[in-house]
Amino acid sequence: MNVTKKYGIYIVIFFILVLVLLVKGCGSRKAPQNLPNIDWRSTDARSITNFAVVQNNNSLRVRFSLVDESHKYVSVDGVVSVEILDEYGDILFLESFPVKKDDFKLRTFILTKQKFLAYSFDIPKSKINKSASQNGTIHLLFEMKDRTLEASTVITGLSTYTDEELMKINDERFSQSSVRVGQKLKRGNFEVNVLRIGFFKPFGSKNTYFRVDLYAKNIGNTSDYFSPSDIILTDDTGGTHQVVDSEGFNSFSELKPGQYEKGFLIFDNVPQTTQSIKLSFYLGQEVNGAPYSFEYNIPLIK
Secondary structure (H helix, E strand, O other), X not given: OOHHHHHHHHHHHHHHHHHHHHHHHOOOOOOOOOOOOEOOOOOOOXXXXXXXXXXXXXXXXXXXEEEOOOOOEEOOOEEEEEEEEEOOOOEEEEEEEEEOHHHOEEEEOXXXXXXXXXXXXXXXXXXXXXXXXXXXXXXXXXXXXXXEEEEEEEEOOOOEOOHHHHHHHHHHHHHHHOEEEEEEEEEOOEEEEEEEEEEEOOOOOOOOEEEEEEEEEEOOOOOEEEOOEEEEEEEOOOOEEEEEEXXXXXXXXXXXXXXXXXXXXEEOOOOOOOOEEEEEEEEEEOOOOOEEEEEEEEEOOO
């Protein structure tokens, strides 16, 4: 047997062995590991488990698993939808994306060393809107061809607005929904202008209030103390309401000639069917010491 023939036989044997190995490898799909709590073939997902959110420096790491009726881990193609709400119900993040069966990876519980299947993804914090609260809820939907699974969990550490940012947001919201008034009254050294009125739901609040924006100016020739008292709002059913919060206007300060005070008053429990209001308060004093009375009758018509 010559050398060429001898090497030719070796080459044929080598390719036969490779072919046998390839045929063996192309048989029925075999699980990477024989784990009793994982069904590698099944796509019959019935519920979501191991739903968790971990805070990282710049993102939220979200993880979840799918299990069948016997609580074995399974994997299946689907569409993930994620929604993050703050505790007031405002949507901070909403996104959907497809997930493939092979995207579910084998993982290990740190304490028990048990293996499980899970899918994980990151949500950049830059994509999550700011909130008035650090607390919220993340909702997860997993849509398949024949059913949709869902799960929720509480999250903390949401990015919040500063007081200045919240003030600006609330002012913009009120400006859009309120009624422009522009009623002025002059008494003594003061001219007080009711600028806007209307129902008002502050950003990050579950309650609706009634807000009155005012502007007061010292139009006299001498300094005077700005200190409105007995501020009452009366609705069109005769119900009376006192100030529960304020900014600027309900204060005590000395105003020199030409100086002004601008702010708002907040009232609670005003019926939302109210069509008109009366605002009254005392400010300044007459020569005899009696307080000046300011009274405004204002319809809620834009």
